[in-house]
Structures are given as C-alpha cells and as structure tokens.
Amino acid sequence: MGFGKYVGARVLWAVVVSLIITTITFLLLAAAPNPAIREAATQAALQGGDPAAAVERERELRGLNQPLYVRYMDFIRSVYTLDWGWSESRSQPVIEAMGQALYYTAQYSIPWTVLTITLGPLVGVYSAANMYSWRDHVATGFAFFGYAIPNFFFGIILLLVFGVWFEAVPISYDTSAPVFSLENARQLILPVFVLVTGSIGATMRVSRNESAEFQNSDFMKTAKAKGVSPLRAYAYHVMRPTMVPVSTTLVGQLLALFIGSSLLVEVVFGIPGLGRLTFEALLSQDTNLVLGSTLVFTFVAVVGNLLEDLVFTVLDPRINYDDR
Amino acid sequence: MSRRHTDGNNDGRRLGRRQWLSMLGIGGATALAGCSGNGGDGGDGGDGGTGNGTDGGDGTDGDDGGTDTSTYATAAAASFTTLNPIYNTENGAGNAIARALDQGYTFDAENEYVPLLYDMSTEDGEVWTFEVREGLRFSDPYGEVTASDFVYLIQEIHQGGWASSAATTSWRGVTVEETGEYEFQATLESPSLLWPESYDPLLYPIPQALLEPYVAEEDTEGLRQDEELLELQFSGNLGPYVLDEWQRDGGTQYSRNDDYYLRDADDLPDVFNEAPYFDSAEIRVLGEQASRLGALETGEVDQAAIPPERVQEYRNNDEIYVNQIPQPYNEKISVNMRDNGWTTGPGNMFRHTAFRQAMAAAIDKQSLIDGVFRGFAETHFTWQPRFSEFYPPEEEIPQFGVGDRYGSEFARGLAEDAFEQSEYDYGFDGETMVDPDGNQVQLSIYHSAGQETEQLMGEFIAQELGNNLGIDVSVEAIDGTRFNNEYWTTTEFPTPERNEEGEVTEVPDELVDTVNGEEVEWTSPSATNPGPRNVTANEEWDMEIVFGLNTYPRNPITNNAFFDGATAFYNPVGYYPGFDAQELFDNAQQATSEEELADALVELFANLAEEQPYIMLAFPDSTVGYREGLEGPIENFSNGWNLPAWRYDQ
Numbered sequence: 001m002g003f004g005k006y007v008g009a010r011v012l013w014a015v016v017v018s019l020i021i022t023t024i025t026f027l028l029l030a031a032a033p034n035p036a037i038r039e040a041a042t043q044a045a046l047q048g049g050d051p052a053a054a055v056e057r058e059r060e061l062r063g064l065n066q067p068l069y070v071r072y073m074d075f076i077r078s079v080y081t082l083d084w085g086w087s088e089s090r091s092q093p094v095i096e097a098m099g100q101a102l103y104y105t106a107q108y109s110i111p112w113t114v115l116t117i118t119l120g121p122l123v124g125v126y127s128a129a130n131m132y133s134w135r136d137h138v139a140t141g142f143a144f145f146g147y148a149i150p151n152f153f154f155g156i157i158l159l160l161v162f163g164v165w166f167e168a169v170p171i172s173y174d175t176s177a178p179v180f181s182l183e184n185a186r187q188l189i190l191p192v193f194v195l196v197t198g199s200i201g202a203t204m205r206v207s208r209n210e211s212a213e214f215q216n217s218d219f220m221k222t223a224k225a226k227g228v229s230p231l232r233a234y235a236y237h238v239m240r241p242t243m244v245p246v247s248t249t250l251v252g253q254l255l256a257l258f259i260g261s262s263l264l265v266e267v268v269f270g271i272p273g274l275g276r277l278t279f280e281a282l283l284s285q286d287t288n289l290v291l292g293s294t295l296v297f298t299f300v301a302v303v304g305n306l307l308e309d310l311v312f313t314v315l316d317p318r319i320n321y322d323d324r
Numbered sequence: 325m326s327r328r329h330t331d332g333n334n335d336g337r338r339l340g341r342r343q344w345l346s347m348l349g350i351g352g353a354t355a356l357a358g359c360s361g362n363g364g365d366g367g368d369g370g371d372g373g374t375g376n377g378t379d380g381g382d383g384t385d386g387d388d389g390g391t392d393t394s395t396y397a398t399a400a401a402a403s404f405t406t407l408n409p410i411y412n413t414e415n416g417a418g419n420a421i422a423r424a425l426d427q428g429y430t431f432d433a434e435n436e437y438v439p440l441l442y443d444m445s446t447e448d449g450e451v452w453t454f455e456v457r458e459g460l461r462f463s464d465p466y467g468e469v470t471a472s473d474f475v476y477l478i479q480e481i482h483q484g485g486w487a488s489s490a491a492t493t494s495w496r497g498v499t500v501e502e503t504g505e506y507e508f509q510a511t512l513e514s515p516s517l518l519w520p521e522s523y524d525p526l527l528y529p530i531p532q533a534l535l536e537p538y539v540a541e542e543d544t545e546g547l548r549q550d551e552e553l554l555e556l557q558f559s560g561n562l563g564p565y566v567l568d569e570w571q572r573d574g575g576t577q578y579s580r581n582d583d584y585y586l587r588d589a590d591d592l593p594d595v596f597n598e599a600p601y602f603d604s605a606e607i608r609v610l611g612e613q614a615s616r617l618g619a620l621e622t623g624e625v626d627q628a629a630i631p632p633e634r635v636q637e638y639r640n641n642d643e644i645y646v647n648q649i650p651q652p653y654n655e656k657i658s659v660n661m662r663d664n665g666w667t668t669g670p671g672n673m674f675r676h677t678a679f680r681q682a683m684a685a686a687i688d689k690q691s692l693i694d695g696v697f698r699g700f701a702e703t704h705f706t707w708q709p710r711f712s713e714f715y716p717p718e719e720e721i722p723q724f725g726v727g728d729r730y731g732s733e734f735a736r737g738l739a740e741d742a743f744e745q746s747e748y749d750y751g752f753d754g755e756t757m758v759d760p761d762g763n764q765v766q767l768s769i770y771h772s773a774g775q776e777t778e779q780l781m782g783e784f785i786a787q788e789l790g791n792n793l794g795i796d797v798s799v800e801a802i803d804g805t806r807f808n809n810e811y812w813t814t815t816e817f818p819t820p821e822r823n824e825e826g827e828v829t830e831v832p833d834e835l836v837d838t839v840n841g842e843e844v845e846w847t848s849p850s851a852t853n854p855g856p857r858n859v860t861a862n863e864e865w866d867m868e869i870v871f872g873l874n875t876y877p878r879n880p881i882t883n884n885a886f887f888d889g890a891t892a893f894y895n896p897v898g899y900y901p902g903f904d905a906q907e908l909f910d911n912a913q914q915a916t917s918e919e920e921l922a923d924a925l926v927e928l929f930a931n932l933a934e935e936q937p938y939i940m941l942a943f944p945d946s947t948v949g950y951r952e953g954l955e956g957p958i959e960n961f962s963n964g965w966n967l968p969a970w971r972y973d974q
Binding site for chain 1: 399403405406407408545548549554569571572573574575577608609610611612614615618619621622624625805
C-alpha cells in the first residue's frame, strides 16, 4: 500500500469513527428529556394553558413524533451539512457560535501547541543530556512546577502581578484587537505561558526518559567518534527516535488539556473561546450548542488521531504502510 | 392626573407581575452567573430607560490614572442570552440594550416619573393616555416613530397570542387604541394608580414594518432570531449609542450616537444637552471576579461590582470610589410548607406562624449583616425595604431577630406556642428540639453551589438555629438551575377543565383544599404554585436561600403575585395567609387616593411582618466601584436613570 492509499484508508476510518460517535450522541439525545419540551410545558402552565397539550404541540413542531429512523436520518444530514441549529443561549446559529469560539481559541491554542511540542522534547532531551546535573534539576523543577500548579490559580496570580501591579498586560481580553498585532500578543502572552507551563511537564518527562536510552547507545558513540557535532548528534540521533514514542502520547495529552485547561484559562482571561462556550452551553442546557461542541471535539479528536498516525509513519522509517 | 412610571435602571429585571423568571431575583441570577451575591455588572441602575441628552461633547480624552475617558466601559459577569428587546428578560442584557435603545420612561433620583419616549397621564387610573415624543426616528428605512408603532407592537405581538413576548402578561386585559399620530390610549380592566410603577406599560420602540412579516406568518422563531432585532439595527436616534458589535461571550461595543433625541429635549436637565459624553461604550464580559476587579483597578473599565469583603480596600484606593446602593432584592429563608417539606418527622411545623416567628427570632439579623455582608445590608422585617414610601411605621411591625425579640429564650417561647398548636408531640429536651419519638429535629438548608456569601449565610443560619432552637441543620450546596427545576417548581400538576371560551368548568379534587375553614379551588395552577400543599415538586426539601426575591418597592401591589392568598401565582412554599390578603390587595388596587393606597399597603406589610411567610433576614446593598472622577452615579435605587449624562469631571 502506498502512502496515498494509506492516508485514504485512515481518512475513511476517521469518517466511520465520527459516524459512530455521532450515532451514539443521537441515541443519547433521543433518550434524554428535551429541555425545550419542558420549557413549553412551563410556559403553558404559566399562561393558564394545558401543559400536556403544549408538550404534544412542541413534540410535533420539533419533529419528535416522527419514527426514530427518520429523526436519525435528519440528524445525520444536519450534522454533515453543518446545519447545527440555533443556539438559544446565545441567539445565533450554532455553527456561527462554534466558528467564533474557535477563532479565539485558535489564537492561543496554536502557539500553545507549537510551543509545547517544540519545547517539551527539547527540554526533555536537554535534561537527559545533563542528567542529574543542576541543569537537569532546574529543567525538571520548572516542568513539574508548571504541571503541578493549577492553571486557574496560576493565571490569576500572573494577572495580578503583571496586569494589576506592573500593568504590563491588559486585564480584560479585547476581542477587537487584530490577530497579528502587538496588542493581541500582549493579551495572549499570559494565557499561552500558563498553558505551556501546564502541558510541558508530561512531554518533557517522557522525552527525558525516552531519550536517556539513546544518549549512550552505540550509534551515538559512533557519531561522536566520527566527530559529529553535539547539536547534530542530538538532533538526528536522539531527538528523532525519541519523538516516536513521544508523539503517541502527545495528541491525547493535548486533547485532554485542550478541553480542560482551556476552559479555566478562558474564564480567567476572559477569552470567548471554545472552552467557555461549551461550559456555558452545559450550564444553560442549550442542547444544540452542547451537541455542536461535542461534534467539534469529536472532529478534533478524530483528526488528531489521524495526524498522529501519519506523523508516526513519517518519523519512524521502520514502519511501512503495508503493515497497517 | 399624575404620571408615574418605572424605573430606569438599576435593576433592569423585567418587573411584570406574573413573570416568574423575574421573580427569581438576584439570587437565582447570580447563581447562574457564577458570581457572588453582589451582582454581575454592578448594575447601571435602571433597566432599559436611561435619560439623557444632547449633543455635543465628544467624549473627553482626559487621563486619570490610566482611565480612557473617551470610552465608557463596564464589566459584566455573564454574557447575554439575547439582545432582542421583545424577548429579553435578563438584567444584564437590559443594560446592554439600554446603551442603544431607550424605553418609554424612567424614574429619577426623587422617584419622579421622567418621560423618555412617551409621557403618560390619567384622570382616574383606568384610562391612560400615552403621548409619544416627536422627533423620534428609527434607522432607515423605517422612518419616524409614531403611536401606531407602539399600538401595533402591543396588539399584534404582546396581545397577539402567538409570539410569547416577554411583555405578554403585562398587556393582558388592556384595551389599546390609537387616538392620534403621536397619541394612544390604554384602558385597564380596573383602575391602577401605580400602573407605571408596575413596569407593565414600559415599551421598547419597534418598527411596525419590521414586525409585519412575522405577524402575517405568526412566525415566533423568525421573530426571535431576526438579526435586525438581535443587533438593534433599527435604533436610529433612539439611544445614546449605536451598537457596533455584539460579541457573544465577549460583550458589546458601541459608538456615540450624535443624533440622540434627548439632546433636543427641553423637559430634562441641561446636562442632557450634550449627552452622551463618551465617544464609545463597551460592556466587557469578564466571568472571573478577580479579572473584573483587576480591570477596574487598571482603568480598563469604569465600573464593576465590588464584593462586600473588598469594599474597604477599594475605599482606600484613591483612583476608585465605591457607592453603596440600596436595592429591593432580599435575603430570606424559604421554608417549605408543602407536603414534601419538614422532612424530619410527622406534621410540618413551618405551617405554624408562631414557629416561623421563632425561627426569625432565633437568627441575629445584625450579626448576619455585620459578619456576612460586612455591614452593607439593612435589616429586613417586612416585605419592603426602608426606602419604600409604603414602608409601615416601625411601631406597627414586630422586629424579630433584633433586641428583645432575638435570643434563645424568646425564640423557644414562640416555638412552644407552635408546639401547642400542632397535633404532634414536638418539644424540647434540654437545649434540643425533639420530634415525637424523642429524636433531635434535623433539617437541611440549600444554598447555591459556588456562592461564598450564600454558603456563609447558610452556615450562620444553621448555627443560630442550632444554638437558639436546638435544631440540627445541615447546609447543602446545589446548582441553582437544578434546584429550580427539581425542588422549586413543577410542571406536572392537575389542571382544571375549561370550555372553548377558556372558562373553568370543572376543578379536579386534587386542586381543592380547605384553607382557614373555607374551601379554596386552584383554578389557575402554575409551575410556581401547582396547587394545594399536597401538590409538590419532584424532590423534598426543608429550607432554601438559593433565591432572593424582588419586593417591588415602587409598586408594592405587584407583590400580590406572592401573597394574595393560597392560590397566589408564585407560591412554591405553600404559604396560606392567616389574614385576608386578597382584600387588602383589592383595596390597594382600587384606591382612588394616595392615602387609601398607603393605608391598605401599610396594613398588608404589618401583617406580613407578623406572619413571616418567608423568614426575612436582610436587604443587601449593591456595592459598585467607579473610577474616580466619574460624575453621575447616585447612592439611590434609581442609580443609572441618567446614564447617558454620566461623564468625567474635566
């Protein structure tokens, strides 16, 4: 199987996985009570009407009296045509809400991700190269500090110090700042820093441990004996094999952090991104919006895993497509 | 005769009598917003209507410790569900709409009616004449605002029966007629001298032509989702600012409206002649309190709510001043008198007035205020704050929880009275209150999860009821929405049969009960009063402090929704008045003079103080921080009525 076919097969599998998850989501939704129905009953009761009749009307209006398979087909069609309905809690189409939230989330999560996957392995390899020295302890200490301190608390402290005391960064997030501007960089530097320190620890530790075994391997000794520069030796002979196992853990870690940490950071720094959107959708029982968030996270996870598989094959030439 | 009206700003919650959402009040709102009891955005003051004025001044560009005086920025704790004026019921969104669109009228610092879009007058309280101000314009292509726009809005939307607008209940039973290009009349079913104070006749201007397509199709969803309404694109010269962008979760941004109609108004103070005084305005949604306070300190926003425990700190800050603003939302304990209340044993002691009095006497109100609210609250004895003109003379209301009417001995005496009235053998075993089996009485009290002030209050109450009445109270945290849906309200209740005209033809037995010796029928059960005490919500509960309620000081008759009898519209706790509350409300409603009105209401509030339908504790003040130099905020319930005239001292 060539690379093209392999990618095609993986993409197809990703579509199947997303369909399975979407189907499960539909079944859960179908089994759960619908807040809109409850709301209709309440309204009817408030206005002296018959709640039971209102429920029936609402069910009819929303097509909930249709057979399950009809509703399922409608649902799948809506999902894949991006017709995700109306968000009651934000008064805008769900797809528009997701688009806006992603726009802001991307502004800090892209630099965060890039820095994490760049700095994590670098610090790990650096630590391993200087194992048990004070440099190793400093790097490890830094990584563990970031990992251990709650992002929420850390964010508030940094905001207090650099925002309120030194007034070096703005306290509130200004949505009107152009994406590529100094103003935007200033307001995003703290959230990115908080997230990077939070996520770098695990990556750094895996890199450190994985690369340790390559430090004294025969091929490193050979490379050193042949006069290869230390930078080149580490880049080619340590970093590359280290990245194979690291890459397998990276996507999962980043996804978990993406969902968990981003919410807290968005709340502290007032960024109207995906984390807050999802959280507030859950609080306000905005079914369409919750569903939209689920689909976006599903998409991110599926694509993330797809990329992970592809990166894996690129990084490790021992893997060929025929085995997969 | 007199004109009156509604409020302007501060608590922009809609005050429609039967709008149960608005009645959940500040507790519920803050629970959902995830902020402390001190409110989210610090309240502009009144809701919709803001007064103002004129042209001129472009925002000054002064510089005050980092403050940007060309922009008036405030911090809000929660984002807005909708800015569609026809459907909004939220205070925060009301403030956001008010930046760009005035409502009909407001009340000034002296509580006097101030006409904005229209003036109201009446001879007898029954027929009210609305005179629409000339020179009001919608954005193109809608043209001038005339009486027909308001009449169409009322008749086709609020009274149309299909749109479920926020003001639907406000206009039920009112006959509206256009009597001129700029004049229309509203005839009430019965006279009401305080109609404007009820907020019921408060209207937003909406272009008739914008509404017509939705009316023709009876398209509720379309009306809710209309972009022109959501983005306030039709606002013309009707607000001090023009809405530039609504960034969901981020807030709203506005630019100065140079054509603002109040600049030409000659019936308002001169300060309005140059309003608004800022080039732009912003409301920033900052969910985290530390962020809101930080933004205020650094001058990124001009206004933010200050939690009571931080007030002194900000009073020591030269760049910020803090206003203490009385407001009408109370802190009280709801005691569940329905069959799913008093979970400790047989009977329900909450149903005995003497027992509720005992509870009120067991809680030291001043200590609660000093300890939990840091002194920024007022004692609460009856269903009005002291600034209400209908507050009864102090000597006419029993003041439980202070002085001689506080303490273990006094409270236990009242509890003993209640035990004698009960058919069950409750009593005291030493310092402990025990049930008929000799076990200590155990109750629980719910507060909103994550609300520190509420949690402290719950713990204080538990301690006081333990020390002074020997009750073992457990303090439970709960999500506000869950409490509302599962404990406070119900949608599953029996309903009466009606004929085609909507008249009740038969009431099921479950909706009939004997109250004070008389048979009472619940002909209009609601989610917040689904029937007699045996009709209950899903979950059992004893006491709650999740919700604070509005006491409607401008128009106390509105409180009939809580107290006009066992069948009151809003009665989740199952309170049956021991006096003829309905008659007193009727007397107030039909009063033809201020004296008659006051007499009826004073008697009503004296009775409520005696009966403690809810155990009344305190009226917390709003404590709001402003940047030094900002002129306009007042320490008064009407704070914000003149928001467009706020400015920085030059």
